[in-house]
Amino acid sequence: MADEAKLEKIRHSMAHVMAEAVLEIFPDAQIAIGPAIDNGFYYDFDLPRSLSEQDLEDITERMKAIIKSNKEFKRSVVTRDEAKEMFKDQKYKLELIDAIEEGSEISIYNQGGFTDLCRGPHVESTKELNPEAFKLLSVAGAYWRGKETNPMLQRIYGTAWLTPKDLRLYLDHLADIEKRDHRKLGKELDLFSLHEEAGPGLVYWHPRGARIRQAIENFWREEHYKNGYEMIYTPHVGKSWLWETSGHLGFYKESMYPKMEMDNMDYYVKPMNCPFHIMIYQNSKKSYRDLPCRWAELGTVYRYEKAGALHGLMRVRGFTQDDAHIFCTPDQMDAEIMEVLRFSLYMLHSFGFNDIHAYISTKPEKSVGEQEKWDAATEALKRAVEKEGISYDVDEGGGAFYGPKIDLKIKDAIGREWQLSTVQFDFNLPERFKLTFVDKDGTEKRPYMIHRALLGSIERFFGVLIEHYAGAFPPWLSPDQVAVIPVAESANDYACELERKLRQDGFRAKSDLSNDRMNAKIRKAQQMKIPYMLIIGDKEKENGTVSVRYRNGKQDNGLSYEAFASALKAKIDSKEQL
RNA sequence: GCCCUUGUAGCUCAGUCGGUAGAGCACCACCAUGGUAAGGUGGGGGUCGCCGGUUCGAAUCCGGCCGAGGGCUCCA
Numbered sequence: 001m002a003d004e005a006k007l008e009k010i011r012h013s014m015a016h017v018m019a020e021a022v023l024e025i026f027p028d029a030q031i032a033i034g035p036a037i038d039n040g041f042y043y044d045f046d047l048p049r050s051l052s053e054q055d056l057e058d059i060t061e062r063m064k065a066i067i068k069s070n071k072e073f074k075r076s077v078v079t080r081d082e083a084k085e086m087f088k089d090q091k092y093k094l095e096l097i098d099a100i101e102e103g104s105e106i107s108i109y110n111q112g113g114f115t116d117l118c119r120g121p122h123v124e125s126t127k128e129l130n131p132e133a134f135k136l137l138s139v140a141g142a143y144w145r146g147k148e149t150n151p152m153l154q155r156i157y158g159t160a161w162l163t164p165k166d167l168r169l170y171l172d173h174l175a176d177i178e179k180r181d182h183r184k185l186g187k188e189l190d191l192f193s194l195h196e197e198a199g200p201g202l203v204y205w206h207p208r209g210a211r212i213r214q215a216i217e218n219f220w221r222e223e224h225y226k227n228g229y230e231m232i233y234t235p236h237v238g239k240s241w242l243w244e245t246s247g248h249l250g251f252y253k254e255s256m257y258p259k260m261e262m263d264n265m266d267y268y269v270k271p272m273n274c275p276f277h278i279m280i281y282q283n284s285k286k287s288y289r290d291l292p293c294r295w296a297e298l299g300t301v302y303r304y305e306k307a308g309a310l311h312g313l314m315r316v317r318g319f320t321q322d323d324a325h326i327f328c329t330p331d332q333m334d335a336e337i338m339e340v341l342r343f344s345l346y347m348l349h350s351f352g353f354n355d356i357h358a359y360i361s362t363k364p365e366k367s368v369g370e371q372e373k374w375d376a377a378t379e380a381l382k383r384a385v386e387k388e389g390i391s392y393d394v395d396e397g398g399g400a401f402y403g404p405k406i407d408l409k410i411k412d413a414i415g416r417e418w419q420l421s422t423v424q425f426d427f428n429l430p431e432r433f434k435l436t437f438v439d440k441d442g443t444e445k446r447p448y449m450i451h452r453a454l455l456g457s458i459e460r461f462f463g464v465l466i467e468h469y470a471g472a473f474p475p476w477l478s479p480d481q482v483a484v485i486p487v488a489e490s491a492n493d494y495a496c497e498l499e500r501k502l503r504q505d506g507f508r509a510k511s512d513l514s515n516d517r518m519n520a521k522i523r524k525a526q527q528m529k530i531p532y533m534l535i536i537g538d539k540e541k542e543n544g545t546v547s548v549r550y551r552n553g554k555q556d557n558g559l560s561y562e563a564f565a566s567a568l569k570a571k572i573d574s575k576e577q578l
Numbered sequence: 579g580c581c582c583u584u585g586u587a588g589c590u591c592a593g594u595c596g597g598u599a600g601a602g603c604a605c606c607a608c609c610a611u612g613g614u615a616a617g618g619u620g621g622g623g624g625u626c627g628c629c630g631g632u633u634c635g636a637a638u639c640c641g642g643c644c645g646a647g648g649g650c651u652c653c654a
Contacts, residue, residue, distance in 0.1 A: 051582085138649080139648090141648090142581080152650080155581095157649085307579075488612055527615080
């Protein structure tokens with residue numbers, strides 16, 4: 001942990017060194033802020049022209065020279081007026097000085113030719129910075145103080161470490177991230193595509209991607225049924241009164257696709273499934289005996305995300321939520337929450353996510369629903385996480401206005417966090433739609449309503465899966481589980497026979513009868529990350545056996561078909577990685 | 579939405595000072611029948627994102643639009 005503090009000092013000091021280098025090149029540059037961040041640092045500048053890659057090299061060289069000149073970082077305290085005088089040509093600094101609270105100390109740091117308004121801390125001297133352990137990564141636009149109405153500055157991002165080896169490791173990590181990029185793998189493995197000409201942010205699932213989706217959805221449906229849910233299907237558009245009642249037109253209109261007019265009525269494409277599920281609830285009078293109702297739907301919704309926010313499968317405009325709504329009595333709430341959380345964890349584990357952290361968000365300032373309800377619901381959430389023994393953080397006041405929630409974030413194979421599951425109480429919709437149930441005593445009462453999605457959206461979940469497995473899916477999810485590769489044409493008929501048998505036994509198999517040589521076929525199957533290859537020639541044909549080549553290069557020769565099929569089935573059933 | 583970068587064949591990318599396009603892979607055909615990561619030869623395929631401007635002439639220069647990538651929440 002001492003290293004963490006040291007690193008922060010190093011990174012923050014690097015930012016100052018970078019500012020000095022930039023000022024050498026652009027003496028009139030306006031400098032803004034330059035903090036240490038995760039893995040590195042940045043500094044924002046207002047410059048007369050845009051920076052290029054070439055500039056980054058230039059700046060890097062100057063930074064190295066500054067570091068090698070062994071400048072001390074000297075801290076001093078100045079008065080407000082002194083500070084204003086020192087930075088009289090730096091309008092952003094003046095703004096910062098004005099923002100400093102009356103009575104608090106104003107400190108400056110100086111290293112050689114550069115002085116910055118700064119609360120520190122810094123290293124003692126540039127001697128402590130390793131000129132071979134940092135790298136400038138990119139230039140990006142950033143608003144002054146992050147506000148859209150402010151001028152756009154140029155931000156230079158850099159990364160800095162204690163040693164060149166640490167830098168190397170970090171750059172390798174970045175390269176790994178790039179290799180796993182689901183957009184790249186989606187193309188290479190022929191899983192999905194997006195088509196600007198047909199509408200940005202809308203996903204096309206190719207056959208190989210669709211097979212994975214079906215494996216996910218089949219599993220999802222089976223498990224939901226086993227766990228007491230009913231499947232429902234609801235429309236994709238609804239009249240405006242639905243969205244007025246739900247409040248979406250009031251709070252959410254910006255993100256909805258615009259209205260369609262028909263028969264003097266306005267229709268909207270759904271951005272959420274909830275109001276439709278409520279329609280079903282209201283279709284008949286509900287008794288406490290009918291509750292809980294657990295209704296699940298793979299519901300496709302459309303939201304008009306800002307153009308700049310779209311990102312592959314991770315942020316799209318049309319997506320399918322693995323949605324469910326639970327309507328229950330107040331008495332049932334505790335048990336339902338426990339169950340939802342247990343079920344979520346089971347689902348996430350099944351997909352190979354075992355590092356899970358929970359975030360509970362509580363009542364914000366502006367909210368609906370009585371305090372007691374919020375407290376009861378929030379307590380139920382806490383009890384549930386504690387019972388499951390997963391670590392959690394509480395985001396006080398971070399809930400939606402309509403109820404507290406719990407989000408589950410998983411860590412993927414290379415340690416990145418992704419939010420998947422969410423369980424949210426809703427004190428708003430039951431009120432707005434005047435939902436009721438008749439209780440034991442014959443009086444009408446308001447049911448609790450819980451929204452939950454375990455995978456989040458199928459599209460985004462797919463993106464996370466691709467990156468988690470780097471495209472090498474475990475057999476139960478692999479689009480092609482088995483590639484049958486004949487050594488020469490004489491084994492083609494045997495290959496076809498094997499393919500037919502495998503498919504009939506429920507496996508996803510395909511034989512490669514192309515003109516290529518066996519070596520090329522193996523290469524292709526390997527590149528498509530198919531877990532099992534059956535290499536068959538005259539030998540196997542004669543003996544009725546198969547030779548198995550695994551994705552990892554290992555090999556099992558001369559197995560009987562039955563032996564292979566049962567081993568494969570066991571692997572698929574276990575959902576294990578190969 | 580805003581800033582920077584970017585948009586050439588299905589994919590990955592070349593294309594120098596403006597003179598109406600190239601490679602590899604993929605695809606198709608033929609030859610080769612090959613035991614664990616690319617066999618050979620030949621062929622087809624692009625109004626260079628879209629619209630407009632400058633020019634004798636634009637993939638190349640200029641403007642606008644559309645899309646994609648990075649960033650815009652780490653705070654003197």
